[in-house]
Amino acid sequence: METEVGVEGNDEGKFEEAGFGKTYSSLSSTKQLTDPVVYKLVRVEGDGRLVPATDDEVMEVKGLLIDEKSEMHIVADIGQPIGCISNEGSSSGMLLQLESSEGLSQFENTEVDPDKLNARLEYIEEMLQKVKEEERLRLACGSRDYSSAYVIVDSQCSDQLDKLPGIDENLQSEIPLQETVPSFTPSLIDSHLHQSGSIDECSNTPVLTEGGALPSTTVTTSKPDFSKLNGEICLDNLSIKELHETFKATFGRETTVKDKQWLKRRITMGLTNSCDVSATTFIIKDNKLVKKGKEDGCDNVDGALAYNLAVGTTINCSQQGAPISHGSQLEDQVVSDKRNRSTGDNSGSEDHHTEQRAAKRVRKPTRRYIEELSEVESKESSGKLRTTVKSSAFGQMSSKFHFRPVRNVSSDGRTVVTRLDSLGGSGIQIPCVSRVRRSRPRKNFMALLKFNPNSMGMTATLVKKALGAHSFLPDNYESEKAQSAPAQVQQRFLGVPDKDKQFTAIGAVGGHHKVLKQVDSSGDSDDNIVTVPTSKGGIRRKHHRAWTLSEVMKLVEGVSRYGAGRWSEIKRLAFASYSYRTSVDLKDKWRNLLKASFAHIPSDKGVNSRKNAATMPIPEPILLRVRELAERQSQVPPNLTSGKEAGSSGSSVHEKQSGYL
DNA sequence: TTTAGGG
């Protein structure tokens, strides 16, 4: 299949606006992708394990790629990762890295340039490491959200990846990815990595550490040396190297991440033991953080602002009044957490450096998590995915990637996603089930993006999101809607009971645990996804699974994309990873949305306000969108239109958004 | 099986 991925000058402008324009000099103008490529899809867990993506995840990624192909951009002039998507550039998000044969023209006629390959590998490794770092921190912070990161690499790198720890090449299996996966979104997770000169920049220092192992994971366990952190520290003034030192002092381990901003953020979080990264200046005395100052004029300001704006209020994931703990504990925490995971809980955690380790930072899988895992597990063991198939195709190509690997493999015109199983996973077990998690891949951001009526903005948003956990709402969304009711919007977003914790989509790195938790508990503290027999003889889902905002948005998006009525389609493409939510559910939800959107059209304050809060405050913009879609598809429920109805908002919206569907 | 509606 062919796909054109165009990059318009305007888009660059958009990026520029977003503040990341610099990176885009490397964008190709237009690229035709016609050749099938072989991809492997793995998810990077925070602890470094590389686990195979579940079917659902594959589906989802597929969906993303397919859905977005026409609007995706690719970075083609550099022989390295074509792109990656991350909803935050951080753990809580999905990190999707892709590579395709295209854009690697240098491979077409000649042998692979070892340097380039190395650079790409290193890039990947760095990405992985970052993800892991992020994840680790989130874990340490007690985030209950399970983030995921996906990495898709083509054959050129896959064989190399095999050499990385965490991947057991003997456990590969294939997952056919129906079509070519041509599109990519340039990742700006590391803006600098995508700059033209980035390759050199990021590859001059070998990322591989001892034994070619991925740097992060278990590696160094040297104690954090907080003594090195005495006095005032202004992260903004530090060089990469200094940041590295600070990092090490804080976390007790080395890092090879070269993203300054990331380092700063990470360190900040480590020092404050919170997710509030607004401060970059610290005064440390006697191994204790005495003061943290709000910084100004750092290049991170934008992000911080956006962050706060999006989140509404800065949420600190550390308990209030809790003693500032040192980064080391974070690390230790994670370690012990790992142990705990194998035992089921932390009750028996041996030697944790008790001190001020906050109980909150102990991540304990939720029941739901386990359930879902179990669900998947059984599904897998049912033979759907065999881990035996593996290497066949993959092995071949990996052995000859020196030539035209991708094409070789794709000679059959088929794209294959190879599943990698995690070897590293064997070391760490998650209670009850395999490491495969299902239906909680962070794709919400896509929903957000897609929801954005402005396609242009989408690009920028994507980029921005990818850049880091600094902005969590689509630019346009923010600006557009914000004009009318900024606070409202964010409150709505925040107020939605999102038990799925999908807020991490717009949430930040470490996750806003407070929000998440509150939200979490407010919802179905824990739902039995299982169906239970009804007194009437039938079976029925035990608890209603409250619709998440992101789900709603996804739905809306799906409807707009595939049309109302095509619910199986929507289910399949947009809700691939939501094992629950049948097409019927979607339909029903849509019906409700429709009703809702036309019901309380304007501001039925008073009575409604409270009711809404109790129920589910669907952001007006969404309702608006629903309304508009309904009108467009002439689904307008005739009797529901009350008073002001379509007249005002309807038409205007219509105009405003026409053309985006 | 998937949709559309009613309950």
Add this chain to the structure above:
DNA sequence: CCCTAAA
């Protein structure tokens, strides 16, 4: 959400 008719 469930159930069912209809396609």
